[in-house]
Amino acid sequence: MEYLTRIYMYGGVSVKDVESSKFINAYAEHLKRGDKFKEPSWVDIVKTGFTKELSPYDRDWYYIRAASILRRLYIRPFTGVGGFKKIYSKKNKIRVKPSHYNKGSGKIPRSILHQFEKIGIVKKTKKGTRKVTSLGRKEMDAIALKIHKETQPNKKEEIDEIDELNEIIEETKETKEEEEKEKEEEKEN
Secondary structure (H helix, E strand, C coil), rough: HHHHHHHHHHHHHHHHHHHHHHHHHHHHHHHHHCCCCCCCCCHCCCEEECCCCCCCCCCHHHHHHHHHHHHHHHCCHHHHHHEEEEHHHHEEECCCCEEEEECCHHHHHHHHHHHHHHHEEECCCCCCEEECCHHHHHHHHHHHHHHHHHHHHHHHHHHEEEEEEEEHHHHHHHHHHHHHHHHHHHHCC
16 A cells, blocks of 8 residues: 555655665755754764774765665665674775775764664664664655656657657658659759
């Protein structure tokens, strides 16, 4: 029933139908403009993992990471903090020594998921993993629909352009036929 409601309400467009980078940037802007989701005080100084030397340069990195985590939960529900540590992991390349695989920070996804739980977008399951609630899905699908409408060209304009091209093709065919008739008449005379 929820699936049918989503098709009729939002035109059948979900997060999976939109390019990931566009959705993440749009949802990050949505979080930044809203009052409910806030950055912690430690965002300026925290590293995103053991392999990093400095904190991210982008001031909005926390919102982008939050949107990325929420998109991942939408596509692959029942993911926990450990799963997100693996997703945001990296190889630690140390000059001469062989590189080692290190997991990402656990504090960042944990704090993001806690905030989403307070808002009501994510809920915790019995096993300790998280999944997106129906409210969260509706909100994300609405943003995906908005992006889909912006990226899809207007169909009426497309039809008009196709009609114009067809007219041009017909005109060129007619002029070629007239030229051929004139050449044949000249040859006969």
